[in-house]
Amino acid sequence: MIPPSWLDRLQEQAAHRRALGRERTIHPAVGVDVCSNDYLGLRRDPRLAEAAATAARAHGAGAGAARLLRGTCPLHDELEVTLARWKGTAACLLFNTGYQANATLLPALAGAGDAVFSDALNHASLVDGCRMARARGAHVGVFGHLDLADLASQLSGWRAAAPRTALALVATDAVFSMDGDAADLPALVDLCERQGALLLIDEAHATGLLGADGAGLAQLQGVRGRVPLVMGTLGKAVGAFGAFVCCDTVLRDHLLNTARGFIFSTALPPPVLGAALEGIRIARAEPWRRERALALADRLRDALGQPRQPSAIVPVPVGADAAAVRLAETLQLQGFDIRAVRPPTVPEGSARLRITTGAHLEDAQVESLIEALLKVLGS
Numbered sequence: 001m002i003p004p005s006w007l008d009r010l011q012e013q014a015a016h017r018r019a020l021g022r023e024r025t026i027h028p029a030v031g032v033d034v035c036s037n038d039y040l041g042l043r044r045d046p047r048l049a050e051a052a053a054t055a056a057r058a059h060g061a062g063a064g065a066a067r068l069l070r071g072t073c074p075l076h077d078e079l080e081v082t083l084a085r086w087k088g089t090a091a092c093l094l095f096n097t098g099y100q101a102n103a104t105l106l107p108a109l110a111g112a113g114d115a116v117f118s119d120a121l122n123h124a125s126l127v128d129g130c131r132m133a134r135a136r137g138a139h140v141g142v143f144g145h146l147d148l149a150d151l152a153s154q155l156s157g158w159r160a161a162a163p164r165t166a167l168a169l170v171a172t173d174a175v176f177s178m179d180g181d182a183a184d185l186p187a188l189v190d191l192c193e194r195q196g197a198l199l200l201i202d203e204a205h206a207t208g209l210l211g212a213d214g215a216g217l218a219q220l221q222g223v224r225g226r227v228p229l230v231m232g233t234l235g236k237a238v239g240a241f242g243a244f245v246c247c248d249t250v251l252r253d254h255l256l257n258t259a260r261g262f263i264f265s266t267a268l269p270p271p272v273l274g275a276a277l278e279g280i281r282i283a284r285a286e287p288w289r290r291e292r293a294l295a296l297a298d299r300l301r302d303a304l305g306q307p308r309q310p311s312a313i314v315p316v317p318v319g320a321d322a323a324a325v326r327l328a329e330t331l332q333l334q335g336f337d338i339r340a341v342r343p344p345t346v347p348e349g350s351a352r353l354r355i356t357t358g359a360h361l362e363d364a365q366v367e368s369l370i371e372a373l374l375k376v377l378g379s
């Protein structure tokens with residue numbers, strides 16, 4: 001039985017969410033997928049399913065334990081080696097989810113006296129990592145979105161007053177999940193190297209999609225191998241599940257010993273590892289997939305009069321929550337699976353449709369999506 005005082009509280013909060021039009025509900029997938037992060041169309045590729053089945057037969061359906069106990073199978077090692085080579089780092093450590101990686105690697109590195117500087121539009125998992133670091137006594141500075149002048153001034157301001165042993169870490173999404181724009185990694189690498197700050201980039205939406213070999217934004221921008229902490233996920237373009245941090249062996253060793261989201265969680269199961277290895281192989285071997293996803297995003301941006309971005313995420317700004325929901329529903333009735341994204345996922349007053357493109361889409365589908373969008377947007 002829920003105590004009556006709790007029931008009152010929960011019902012009040014639910015009524016408040018409803019009044020704001022901010023109730024979150026789970027809708028099944030319907031219509032053409034223009035909202036998932038399956039950019040390369042690999043999620044349902046039979047080769048990944050086959051690789052998952054093969055891995056399950058060879059190594060079991062579950063890992064059985066955390067990595068540091070008995071949970072490691074040869075596929076964990078193979079996937080870490082594959083990812084490190086792809087990203088151009090010496091080592092790699094798998095995490096079960098990107099959320100777990102970001103939320104627990106920041107407090108594993110930054111403690112009392114240290115500082116974490118975080119882009120204002122970073123993913124919620126990095127925001128929670130900052131909160132955890134703050135709970136350990138670190139200073140958290142949020143800098144304006146893509147505003148490196150603000151970051152530089154916050155860094156030097158903090159440095160001037162900080163104890164000599166205190167260290168700084170800078171965390172940013174590579175491609176921003178709700179805006180589809182990208183960080184300037186060469187400038188960030190330079191700034192962090194000059195200031196002695198450790199740079200963490202989150203390549204959740206760049207891995208598999210950007211760069212000559214699909215290795216990500218760092219590769220596209222010519223700084224592959226120069227970013228000390230490259231985090232990414234395997235559940236988006238790669239079509240499987242899980243996450244990783246590519247880094248040097250010193251950092252891997254530190255995270256393996258201190259990141260609680262790694263230590264206290266059952267290892268990724270073998271079928272997921274098999275699927276991820278196959279997803280990475282295909283992502284690299286079939287560049288037409290990323291080229292197609294990006295070309296379709298360009299086509300959509302051009303039609304909407306938006307500047308091009310190196311991503312397959314095309315936000316359509318709306319503003320008011322209710323209007324965004326109404327637009328999404330209208331487009332859903334026309335057969336497109338489009339979802340409204342509302343605060344607190346995005347800042348107040350910036351509700352939007354978040355449209356994504358993928359290799360699985362046909363030209364005709366994107367053209368009719370454009371037609372439908374222009375019509376409902378009244379242009």
Ligand SMILES: *Cc1c(COP(=O)(O)O)cnc(C)c1O
Nearest residue numbers: 097098099123125177202204233
């Ligand atoms: C999806 C996402 C994550 C979380 O990854 P999961 O593996 O889904 O938990 C982290 N960061 C960014 C930028 C993301 O878009």
